[in-house]
Amino acid sequence: MYDKIFRPKKMVLPNGKIVLEKRSKTPLILLVLIISIYYSIQLTNFEISIIKDRWNEFFVIVWEMLPPNWQYTSKLWEALLDTIKMSLLGSGIGALAAIPVAMLASVNIMTNKVIAIASKVLLSLLRTLPTLVSALIATFIFGLGTTAGTVAIFLFTLAYVGKLLYEQIENVDMDAFEAMEAIGMTRIQAFRYAVIPQILPNYLSTSLFCFEGNVRYAAILGYVGAGGIGLILNENLGWRDYSSVGMILLLLVVTVFLIETVSEHFRKKLM
Amino acid sequence: MMTLEKQLHNAPKNNRYLLMVTVIILLLFTWSITALNFNNIEQSGMVIASNLVKGLLNPDLDLLFDFTSSGIMYLLMETIAIAFLGTIIGSILAIPLAFLSASSIVPSLVAYIIRLLLIVVRTVPALVYGLMLIRVTGPGPFAGVLTIAFVSIGMLSKLFVDAIEDLDTDVLESMASLGCSTMEKIRYGIIPQLFSMFLSIMIYRFDMNLREASVLGLVGAGGIGAPLIFAMNGYRWTEVGSILIGLVLLILIVELFSNRLRSKLVRG
Numbered sequence: 001m002y003d004k005i006f007r008p009k010k011m012v013l014p015n016g017k018i019v020l021e022k023r024s025k026t027p028l029i030l031l032v033l034i035i036s037i038y039y040s041i042q043l044t045n046f047e048i049s050i051i052k053d054r055w056n057e058f059f060v061i062v063w064e065m066l067p068p069n070w071q072y073t074s075k076l077w078e079a080l081l082d083t084i085k086m087s088l089l090g091s092g093i094g095a096l097a098a099i100p101v102a103m104l105a106s107v108n109i110m111t112n113k114v115i116a117i118a119s120k121v122l123l124s125l126l127r128t129l130p131t132l133v134s135a136l137i138a139t140f141i142f143g144l145g146t147t148a149g150t151v152a153i154f155l156f157t158l159a160y161v162g163k164l165l166y167e168q169i170e171n172v173d174m175d176a177f178e179a180m181e182a183i184g185m186t187r188i189q190a191f192r193y194a195v196i197p198q199i200l201p202n203y204l205s206t207s208l209f210c211f212e213g214n215v216r217y218a219a220i221l222g223y224v225g226a227g228g229i230g231l232i233l234n235e236n237l238g239w240r241d242y243s244s245v246g247m248i249l250l251l252l253v254v255t256v257f258l259i260e261t262v263s264e265h266f267r268k269k270l271m
Numbered sequence: 272m273m274t275l276e277k278q279l280h281n282a283p284k285n286n287r288y289l290l291m292v293t294v295i296i297l298l299l300f301t302w303s304i305t306a307l308n309f310n311n312i313e314q315s316g317m318v319i320a321s322n323l324v325k326g327l328l329n330p331d332l333d334l335l336f337d338f339t340s341s342g343i344m345y346l347l348m349e350t351i352a353i354a355f356l357g358t359i360i361g362s363i364l365a366i367p368l369a370f371l372s373a374s375s376i377v378p379s380l381v382a383y384i385i386r387l388l389l390i391v392v393r394t395v396p397a398l399v400y401g402l403m404l405i406r407v408t409g410p411g412p413f414a415g416v417l418t419i420a421f422v423s424i425g426m427l428s429k430l431f432v433d434a435i436e437d438l439d440t441d442v443l444e445s446m447a448s449l450g451c452s453t454m455e456k457i458r459y460g461i462i463p464q465l466f467s468m469f470l471s472i473m474i475y476r477f478d479m480n481l482r483e484a485s486v487l488g489l490v491g492a493g494g495i496g497a498p499l500i501f502a503m504n505g506y507r508w509t510e511v512g513s514i515l516i517g518l519v520l521l522i523l524i525v526e527l528f529s530n531r532l533r534s535k536l537v538r539g
Binding site: 036037039040041043044045046047050051054055057058060061062082084085086088089092124125128129130132133136137140141142143145146147149150216219220223224227230233234237245249252253256257260 | 299300302303304305306307308309316317319320323348349351352353355356359390391393394395396397398399402403404406407408411412413415416417482483485486489493496499500503515518519522523526
């Protein structure tokens with residue numbers, strides 16, 4: 001299409017051969033980019049002068065957070081542990097539930113195409129829903145508290161791990177699976193002994209990675225009433241008690257850092 | 272004894288290690304089950320769930336195709352604009368940070384300090400940035416743009432660093448042997464290698480930012496989040512249904528499009 005409007009440049013080589021050089025698409029892409037930036041700026045009322053005049057307002061809250069309110073720590077442990085519990089349980093159950101769903105979604109295991117496509121659509125629909133939105137819906141159904149948060153994290157983990165898992169299952173070497181089916185194993189047994197050994201390290205690594213991210217997500221779920229440390233964070237932000245907010249954030253950073261370090265250690269071992 | 276069996280016996284045994292890890296994980300799970308509490312499921316929970324499904328099945332179509340400033344189409348456009356500008360600003364901020372935290376370019380102490388800073392920046396929840404930035408810009412989509420920019424810095428610079436450290440330095444060496452100056456080396460040796468990688472990372476992050484931008488409305492930073500939560504609190508399920516359908520469709524379409532673009536970029 002593009003080549004028809006802007007004809008490729010013709011070049012004649014010394015030996016008389018004609019070579020066509022396609023025109024660069026860079027000007028078109030730049031034009032589209034500039035137009036979209038222009039309209040985005042219009043739509044969002046973006047003004048660089050406001051940033052120039054008022055950027056120091058950003059640090060007002062940062063300075064108020066320092067030094068953090070150390071006395072507040074004793075009240076935080078329970079909420080922090082709640083957050084960790086939520087993400088642990090949600091990730092664990094989600095990762096386990098992802099196995100059967102991924103089996104149903106991969107075309108080389110599931111012979112029924114309709115079920116495979118339906119499971120894929122289900123997984124991508126679940127994945128598109130932002131975690132905070134699913135937590136919001138869960139609070140309406142399961143009431144306020146950690147249960148709603150766990151459900152939201154479960155759904156996200158199921159979708160994320162499920163997608164990566166079925167992609168791996170579809171890429172495994174199927175020879176062993178066929179051989180086992182040929183000697184009379186059922187499909188489930190063949191899956192257990194031929195496919196699982198191939199995907200297990202990657203599956204565990206993905207689940208751990210998802211768990212890391214979930215700890216960070218679980219921290220904000222309290223914002224919609226889904227329990228954990230986010231609830232306290234939200235309260236203190238409302239009271240403008242920023243030194244307590246600073247303490248919560250510090251504790252969160254340390255926790256996330258520790259969990260990331262431990263999980264990275266195990267993920268490196270799995271590789 | 273058959274060779275096969277011998278081989279089996281020679282396999283390294285780490286049963287004790289595996290058993291310990293399994294026991295620890297199981298203990299952690301049983302401990303965390305206390306987070307579940309089905310006692311306070313309200314009686315109305317099931318009613319709400321069925322209302323939500325009903326709302327999703329017959330959404331408010333007038334609202335869905337409303338292009339005025341309170342309609343879903345406009346709000347979705349606003350969400351896209353927030354994510355788009357936020358990704359661009361975030362990338363501009365992330366590129367220098369990425370070069371500063373690449374241990375192959377700067378001294379390892381500097382790299383380590385910048386990395387710690389990035390961990391802190393990454394862990395602070397988006398909603399906290401939202402509240403801080405509303406002080407700067409006032410509520411509205413402008414605050415959303417800056418929030419998205421801050422939220423994306425952490426991941427963007429981490430992925431940028433990986434791309435920088437994977438840089439093929441042989442090219443630079445051969446250019447040096449040809450007598451290229453430093454600027455020429457950067458222009459013809461480094462930028463062509465990094466450009467498509469960076470672009471692919473930015474598109475990936477744009478995808479994620481769209482999701483982030485859709486929940487920022489909760490703190491008053493524009494986008495479709497605020498109308499959603501108002502509609503839910505007001506139990507207006509047909510409205511909730513149409514907002515959710517619009518949001519999910521938008522994210523699916525953008526994801527499809529960006530996956531295509533990225534695979535094209537990576538394959539060249």
